[in-house]
Amino acid sequence: MFFENIDFSALELPQAARKLRDDVRAFLQQELAAGSYTPHLGHAEFDSAFTKKVAARGWIGLTWPKQYGGQERSYLERFVVTEEMLAFAAPCAAHWFGDRQTGPSLLRYGSEFLKQKYLPGITRGEIAFALGMSEPGSGSDLASVRTRAEKVAGGWRVTGQKVWTSWAHKADAFFVLCRTAPLTDDRHAGLSQLVIDIKTSPGVTVRPIRFMSGEHHFNEVFLDNVFVPDSHVVGEVGQGWKQITSELALERSGPERFMTTFPLLVELIRRLGKSDDARAQEMVGRLTARLWTLRRMSLAIALALDPSSGKQGAVDLGTEAALVKDMGTFYEREIVDAARLLVALEPTLDADDTFERFLAQCVVNAPVSTIRGGTTQVLRTLIARRLLGALK
Amino acid sequence: MTDTIDTRRMLTDVATRLFADHVTPKMLDVAKHEGWSLALWDELAKAELPWVGVPEAAGGAGGTLSDVAAVLRVAARHAAPVPLAETYLAGWLLASANLDVPRAPLTMAAADAEISAVKNGAAWRISGVFKRVPFARAAKQLVLLAEGQVFAVDMATCGITPGRNLASEARDDVMLDGVTALATGPTLVTCEALHARGALLRAVQIGGALEHALDLACEHAKIRTQFGRRLAQFQAIQQEIARAGGEVAAAVAAALSATGVVERLADHQDVQSAQQLLMAVASAKIRAPDAAREAAAIAHQVHGAIGVTDEYALHHVTLRALAWREEFGNEVYWSMALGRAMLAGGADDYWPALSAA
Incomplete structure (x- = not known):
């Protein structure tokens, strides 16, 4: 029915994960005692200084290959790091999306160029990512995104609007799900993922969407004829949906x-x-x-x-x-x-x-x-x- | 680890075939009146299934507590009306006291203050009343645990007042009036440990029973047509089925995970192990009954009036799951025990305790 072939009774954290937990916990207790951050619940805060400290200990991209700055450690060890960060409400937003989503996606689908360009920077806490998924007309029904990429020489011209883009106002780059081919009967076809450098690409405008408490972590991001080089397509053109859902x-x-x-x-x-x-x-x-x-x-x-x-x-x-x-x-x-x-x-x-x-x-x-x-x-x-x- | 998984899968397959072959609607109907099924027991005994988990040295079939859980899960899916959990618990007590485990249906009870055990020469004479002993009428022996001693008592020498639980499983009151124990021996198993192991096994059984309730609900939703569409096509039904699926998965996950913890730590005496054991068993006996409440209700709701009849199979598993909630401590009993322990540990020890395993 569910969890076929999973042996719950044998489920135990390995020794390496327990040791790592002790290290992460000691670090977080120290940070808290030193007042280096104020715990906040609901969303993680964006704190580049904190992220650099975590990076210095090798805890970002923990499972990634060493050649991209990773530690080649297990998912369970990563699990333990995540648990500790959450238990202590640590301000992880500056590395959260890169570590959890875009990094693994790049590892799996990205070109060597993209891996080299972004992964080591993520693990050093120097490159922060955001995710450009939802749009004004596309919430749960993500396949209906209307942001369009038109093929031009050497790349793509991207136009559209993304919403609920957490921390886009601080991030360096974001993944953009967009339509690279016209809509057909197979609505999951023709979607692609591109990486756009937020701070340096002409035509990108980030505006705050205030949360109901007045806080600013969401944004809307306008893409106005933004040029994205071919080298910034993640994986294959047209395979964006499969890449996201996998x-x-x-x-x-x-x-x-x-x-x-x-x-x-x-x-x-x-x-x-x-x-x-x-x-x-x-x-x-x-x-x-x-x-x-x-x-x-x-x-x-x-x-x-x-x-x-x-x-x-x-x-x-x-x-x-x-x-x-x-x-x-x-x-x-x-x-x-x-x-x-x-x-x-x-x-x-x-x-x-x-x-x-x-x-x-x-x-x-x-x-x-x-x-x-x-x-x-x-x-x-x-x-x-x-x-x-x-x-x- | 692969070996144990494969062994357990084989055990599950064997048990599934046995129960599928021998648990019939007619048998369940008869068992409702008799409180259990001797015919089914005889088939299981031929395959040695009742002695899984009891050490071979004590006369059992060997295997781990997780193996026991695998068998009980399958038995509960089939609403098997036999004292499998009880025979295991009684056998475990006997083996812990270095006593032989007879190849017969057994049951057990922990003695409270109302019981007297008097040494008369080499023999112990026991008097007292044990309420709602599971499957007492089916058992050859009643295995009692009192003050560090295990007593095996011939059920034929006891008085039995028949009773039953909501699913019509035998839950009998047993009266001992100066009964001489067949065998006696000291044990390290405490009444709390017996209670906890009983609770754990009931949680496993609840998980298995709910799995079948969910299966029945899904099958029904795929076949039954109303308003010109199959029930499965209604989003309102889908959402409920999905919610039941989560509850059932959680019940099974909690019960089997807890089984592993008990298997690993039951013999440890340190404070930290005791805390992990409490957390595991209490979680299982809280989460599985919580799931029973939700999933049984949804399974019935999806079936409409068809599911509440005597002749339809659903109630065999839903009533069992609901009745088992109350045995060996209900959700409130275990929640309070666990809550008390966690509050006593304090805020700063809470996360370390939870994340220790």
Whole structure:
């Protein structure tokens, strides 16, 4: 049914991953103690100085080949680094997209030129990426993007508009999903991924879209006849859809799908102290059990997708990943609800108290996680297709 | 690791064939009245399935706790009305006390304060009442755990008041009136450990039962037509089926993962291992019952009125999953135990504890 060929009872983190966890945790505790960043929940902050410190320790592009600045370590070790960053609400935005999405895409599909141009820079914390996917008319239905690339000598001329582009106002480059051939009956054909240098390409305009809290991390990006050289096409022209969807299993099942409100749970426990309140005990127990379970599922996927497992390619865990995201994003809200219900207060975004501030940030950001990266409803349609077969 | 997976897959295949061949609608119907099925038990005994997980030295078939879980998962998918989990638990207790494990259906209970065990020469005489002992009427022996001792008692010497759970599985009250124990031996297994292992196995069984409930719901949705379309074509139905799928996957993942933790750490005495064991077992016995509530409801909803009849198979698995929630501690019991432990550990130890394995 699900997780065929996965042996949950043998699931354990290897020693190397545990050692790495200790190192990452010690680093983050030091950073926190030194006040080098203020934890923020809901979205990761963009902090180039912090990212450079992480890069200096070799924790960006951890699984990548050494020739591109990586460490050739396992997916489980990467999993552990991600978990620690989330548990301590570290400001990872400056390396998040490069490390998690565009880097792996370039490794898999990119030309040698693109790999050399971007990967070592990502691992050094010098190149920040953003993702140009959604458009005003294309949210869940990503294949309907209308940004167009016209073939010209030596490259492409790209015109269109991207929205919800997180941190585009600080990023150096972004992946742009666009149409390189006219729409046909096969709507997934004719899409391509291009890399555009945001800061240096004439015709790129970035404007803020304010989040409902007033914060600025989203943007809309206008592309007006932007020239993109042929060398900046990722993989094959026309294969953009396949490239995007093949990466989804790992992206949808990572700890970031169920841990973005986790620091609130820790602060809740701090508030509750050694409470003998039965409600508190029951809620904390249940939240722990649900997290423990999600983590096992997420770990199982990371382990199976690791090249060293020998299973990579042999198992398709796309649906399982969708399950983890669906349940994980709801789990994040369960933490927020429990915190609200157990501690009566009126949370404010600028509170000095960490618990109060986290709670406010989580309430305001709660709608986002079940939307980004595939809405609940899209994911459930995908899961149902697996269970019920092709539905016509 | 590959070897153990392959062995377990083989075991699963063998068990699946056995249950598919021998669990019939008629048998389940009869078992509803009798509380279990001797006919099925005899078939399983021929294949040695009831003694998987019991050490060969004690008279068992050998194998790991994960092997036991694999068998129980398949048995629960088929709603097999036999004391497999109980026989394993009783055999585990006997083996822990270096006592022989008889090749017969067994059950077990942990003694509370109401029980008296008096040494009379070399023999122990036991008196007391044990409530809702699973499959007591089916068992040849009742294996009791009290104060560091395991007692094997001949069920024929006990009084039995029949009872049943929501799925009509035998849950009998057993009365011992100065019954002489067949065998006795000291054990390191505590009442808490027995309770925890029972909870773990019930979680595994809930997972298996829910898998079949989901299968039935999917099959029904693909066949049943209303408003001129198959149910599976309605997005409202798809969304619910998907949600049930997540719940079932979570129940199975939690139960099997916890099985691995118990297998690795059960013999460890240190504080950290105890914490990991509690986290694993409690998570399984919280998550699986939570899943039972959601997935059983959805499976029934998808079936409409067809699913609530006596003759349709769905209730054999849904009622079992729902009834098993209450046995060996329900979600609230385990949530409070786990919550209490995590709160006692404090905020700064919370993430280290969760991420230790």
